[in-house]
Amino acid sequence: MTGTAVTVDVVDAAAGLPEPEPVAEGVVVHRNVMVPMRDGIRLATDIYRPAVGGAPVSDPLPVIMERTPYGKSERSRSEIEVGMEKPMTRAEVASHFVRHGYVVIYQDCRGRHGSEGEFTKYLSEGPDGFDTLAWIVRQAWCDGKVGTMGLSYAAHTQMALACLNPPGLATMILDSGGFSNAFTCGIRQGGAFELKQATWAYNQARESKAAQEDSLLAAALAAEDLFAWFEVMPWAEGRSPVRWMPEYESYLLDQWRRGTFDDYWRQVGIYAAGYYDTLPEIPVALMSSWYDAYVRTTFENYEGLSRSGRRHLNLIMGAGLHGDRNSTFAGDVSFGSGAPLGGNVAPSWLEFRRRWFDRWLKGIDNGVDKDPEVRIFLMGGGSGRKTAEGRLDHGGRWISASKWPLPDARPIRLHLHGNGRLSADRPAAGAAPLVYDFDPSNPVPTIGGALTSGQPIFEGGGFDQREAERFFGCKRPGLPLSARHDVLSFETEPLAEDTAIAGPVTVKLYVSTDAPDTDFTAKLMDVYPPNEDYPTGYALILTDGIFRCRYRKSFEHPELCVPGEVMEITIEPFAIANLFKKGHRIRLDISSSNFPKYDVNPNTGAPEGTGRTRRIARNTVFCSADLPSSVELYRVEAG
Numbered sequence: 186m187t188g189t190a191v192t193v194d195v196v197d198a199a200a201g202l203p204e205p206e207p208v209a210e211g212v213v214v215h216r217n218v219m220v221p222m223r224d225g226i227r228l229a230t231d232i233y234r235p236a237v238g239g240a241p242v243s244d245p246l247p248v249i250m251e252r253t254p255y256g257k258s259e260r261s262r263s264e265i266e267v268g269m270e271k272p273m274t275r276a277e278v279a280s281h282f283v284r285h286g287y288v289v290i291y292q293d294c295r296g297r298h299g300s301e302g303e304f305t306k307y308l309s310e311g312p313d314g315f316d317t318l319a320w321i322v323r324q325a326w327c328d329g330k331v332g333t334m335g336l337s338y339a340a341h342t343q344m345a346l347a348c349l350n351p352p353g354l355a356t357m358i359l360d361s362g363g364f365s366n367a368f369t370c371g372i373r374q375g376g377a378f379e380l381k382q383a384t385w386a387y388n389q390a391r392e393s394k395a396a397q398e399d400s401l402l403a404a405a406l407a408a409e410d411l412f413a414w415f416e417v418m419p420w421a422e423g424r425s426p427v428r429w430m431p432e433y434e435s436y437l438l439d440q441w442r443r444g445t446f447d448d449y450w451r452q453v454g455i456y457a458a459g460y461y462d463t464l465p466e467i468p469v470a471l472m473s474s475w476y477d478a479y480v481r482t483t484f485e486n487y488e489g490l491s492r493s494g495r496r497h498l499n500l501i502m503g504a505g506l507h508g509d510r511n512s513t514f515a516g517d518v519s520f521g522s523g524a525p526l527g528g529n530v531a532p533s534w535l536e537f538r539r540r541w542f543d544r545w546l547k548g549i550d551n552g553v554d555k556d557p558e559v560r561i562f563l564m565g566g567g568s569g570r571k572t573a574e575g576r577l578d579h580g581g582r583w584i585s586a587s588k589w590p591l592p593d594a595r596p597i598r599l600h601l602h603g604n605g606r607l608s609a610d611r612p613a614a615g616a617a618p619l620v621y622d623f624d625p626s627n628p629v630p631t632i633g634g635a636l637t638s639g640q641p642i643f644e645g646g647g648f649d650q651r652e653a654e655r656f657f658g659c660k661r662p663g664l665p666l667s668a669r670h671d672v673l674s675f676e677t678e679p680l681a682e683d684t685a686i687a688g689p690v691t692v693k694l695y696v697s698t699d700a701p702d703t704d705f706t707a708k709l710m711d712v713y714p715p716n717e718d719y720p721t722g723y724a725l726i727l728t729d730g731i732f733r734c735r736y737r738k739s740f741e742h743p744e745l746c747v748p749g750e751v752m753e754i755t756i757e758p759f760a761i762a763n764l765f766k767k768g769h770r771i772r773l774d775i776s777s778s779n780f781p782k783y784d785v786n787p788n789t790g791a792p793e794g795t796g797r798t799r800r801i802a803r804n805t806v807f808c809s810a811d812l813p814s815s816v817e818l819y820r821v822e823a824g
Contacts, residue, residue: 349453480728
């Protein structure tokens with residue numbers, strides 16, 4: 186860490202800053218300004234300003250701020266434009282905006298890198314963000330307007346501070362994050378725990394300030410075999426790979442075990458849904474992508490922020506992985522040169538943000554407010570052959586609309602049939618149910634999908650749903666997941682015409698179990714017919730979801746299952762936008778696990794995240810006229 190840490194009085198707007206360091210022509214930075222919070226903890230902050238002859242310009246200017254746990258001086262992997270081989274540095278990004286008349290601020294979150302205090306994931310970001318803005322607007326170099334930006338956790342920090350209506354907040358660019366409700370997306374889904382939280386905790390513990398300062402601690406963390414630890418879940422106090430960092434282990438286990446939706450989950454920082462009506466009515470850009478872990482978050486924020494009708498909103502949904510807005514692929518699937526944001530939606534990611542801030546922080550009439558409110562990438566339409574890079578050519582194109590769901594979307598319901606068909610026809614009366622045994626010691630392995638932060642255990646993206654050694658938990662390389670006895674597959678007939686599906690995905694199942702508790706999962710796929718490159722076809726995962734049956738009546742009041750009870754449950758996989766080409770099939774797989782994306786239900790009814798014993802559950806899915814399990818999709822014009 187360079188520079189000298191200094192304390193700046195949060196009240197005194199004229200307080201001095203450390204000597205500026207030159208960064209680039211016309212740009213200087215005040216490094217490691219230690220901005221105090223209400224409890225006295227100080228957060229390390231870098232302030233980039235325009236300069237003439239090495240001296241900062243004294244005129245008050247609008248401010249752009251990003252708060253991050255990943256190191257305010259570290260490169261963000263997302264700051265990469267089309268054609269670049271590596272991401273830009275923070276200084277390069279800041280210099281771009283500074284040269285256009287802004288002050289740019291990067292701050293380390295509490296307990297991370299240069300900042301003081303103890304790190305507790307998500308829950309300090311609201312008050313800390315508020316206090317930081319309160320300090321910024323008191324400074325003579327700030328004109329009173331602050332815009333925020335940032336990906337993932339840096340989007341969570343934005344929404345957290347916005348819930349408290351801080352002074353000066355004038356606009357936000359929420360990129361792949363900003364929890365609407367972390368209980369239903371981001372920490373948990375359908376009652377299950379997202380295990381990206383476990384990989385994130387371990388990886389970030391290794392990069393923590395404590396590990397950087399203690400070589401033995403760093404060595405202990407590095408010596409842990411994370412793959413082996415994933416075989417012995419759930420973890421417990423002192424029995425986890427993050428036990429060397431008690432504060433990280435503590436927050437992880439706490440979130441893992443909090444399976445009831447209560448006041449904990451309604452806290453600022455993880456529950457913007459409770460604040461939509463009081464959030465400042467400022468312009469907001471919402472961004473995500475179909476293989477991102479925050480698809481639901483993004484659409485819920487869009488719906489919630491739209492309610493008043495008084496905020497200017499832009500919604501952009503790309504094709505790729507979390508934060509990879511300028512990539513042409515996700516996993517083993519290529520979307521083509523038309524997929525990146527740069528060169529298609531905007532000249533570049535930098536220019537998209539600059540135009541946004543110019544409009545909403547400077548009042549420049551540059552046409553941003555006339556852009557389409559909704560721009561999404563409709564996946565599909567490619568040749569289905571293998572590209573030169575060895576990926577499936579799935580293709581796609583950008584489309585624009587006035588709202589989401591798309592105005593011309595109409596619901597279609599496809600029913601599950603006992604013979605494996607998926608069709609609009611209602612199932613026959615008295616049709617026999619489908620029964621399988623779910624063994625939590627042999628869970629269905631995760632093969633791609635909407636995932637992030639899972640390295641080195643799992644990765645997101647589009648993949649053929651076929652076992653391979655590179656995927657954690659696969660024991661039968663080459664065998665399709667549909668061959669498993671605990672996977673129920675339902676397919677349409679080959680489609681007679683191109684069929685575009687864009688909108689929410691809702692799976693309604695009638696089920697029963699002989700266990701005190703169990704899970705049901707749903708996975709939607711675009712099934713390619715065989716060709717020379719893929720002689721057995723290609724079952725491309727589009728989206729998936731899960732539901733834990735103890736929450737069938739409510740997330741607030743879990744109840745164990747009654748053997749033989751017929752339960753109506755709803756699984757809500759993330760929304761999609763995909764063109765299923767003529768001759769393709771729509772496939773829905775139903776099972777009871779998707780590991781390591783989600784934690785595995787032990788089927789015992791043990792409190793969340795604590796079960797050391799397991800039992801096999803005999804699970805039943807009904808597909809009859811009186812118990813018609815189905816999936817609802819939204820069809821749009823394919824032209």
